[in-house]
Amino acid sequence: MDAYDEDPRGPQGPDGSAGTRLPDTPPGSAPPPDAAAAAASVPTPAPVPRTGVAALSPRYQIGAALALAVVAVAACVHLLMVFLSLAPANTVTKQHGKAIEEWVYPEFEQNWKLFAPNPLQQNIAVQVRAEVRMRDGGLRTTGWTDLSAQDGAAIDGNLAPSHTQQNLLRRAWDFFTATHGTDNRPVGMRGSLSEQYLRRIVVMRLYRDDPTSREGVIQRVQVRSSTTNVQPPPWSRERVSDKPVYRLLPWWSLTSDEAAGGVR
Structure with a gap:
């Protein structure tokens, strides 16, 4: 090889002799021992604790689900009863008017109507x-x-009547x-x-x-x-x-x- 030909592996450092090259780190080699120790010292995050219904045992989760279902059904029935008590006379109110009145009156009596009443004549x-x-x-x-x-x-003529x-x-x-x-x-x-x-x-x-x-x-x-x-x-x-x-x-x-x- 000609002395003036370039080394195909690249130029050498100022301290390297002609025809020689610094050793390369082989790929896939193990990290230094200090780096491995630092990675091992990082704490593993603790699992997030469960809250709410999820924190209950399966037996209590079933009970809570049933209670929520009962409350939801009762709320829907109540809203339906109040709606029927305010709605104009219809087939449902004619057939079940007594049950609607027993549900609504007197605790849930409403002083307004579903539709605007006729003006006073x-x-x-x-x-x-x-x-x-x-x-x-x-x-x-x-x-x-x-x-x-x-x-x-x-x-x-009074701008602010009592x-x-x-x-x-x-x-x-x-x-x-x-x-x-x-x-x-x-x-x-x-x-x-x-x-x-x-x-x-x-x-x-x-x-x-x-x-x-x-x-x-x-x-x-x-x-x-x-x-x-x-x-x-x-x-x-x-x-x-x-x-x-x-x-x-x-x-x-x-x-x-x-x-x-x-x-x-």
Whole structure:
């Protein structure tokens, strides 16, 4: 070989003699002992502990699965019952109406409807008159006082009407009609409560706004409602009566605290 020919294995280092080469590390040779010791010293990660239902034994896992299934079924049945109680009359509610009512009432009663109700097509006014014992011992019967008209006048033009002016009298009357029959007799356990609630409201209003009542002591009150149909718009061909229909309640005697104005 010519001395100037290059070694096919590449150039030698500055300290290497001509024609010689540093030994190569054979492939696949074992790593140095220090590297093997370092790899052995790395700790093996501990297994992640199981949590929740997975941490239970198989027997308790089966019990938990059964309990969840029972809860899911009960929730679905409850939602179905509430839906049927709010839905309009249909075949299911006609056949199983009693079972639906026993499930829903009274604990899960809902005060809203599934579909928007028809708007009110009647104006209902609550009116009251009183029998007052005057200071001279005589009895005087007042004229009819339209309490609903007073509330309407207070609300009209008021940017922030009170909740009492808007709802107190109206809801008291709705409460009374819902717990009394057409003969004005109480139906159910809340009938007497609704009567007392309405009576106390009208007595309070009379002592506050009626001059005759303020001059004496109210002995009895009588309440009536005046229902008038809302007239259709001018472009409608519908014709409805504009005459008011009255529902007259019997005279109610006041208790001693009510007569003395204790409800004010």
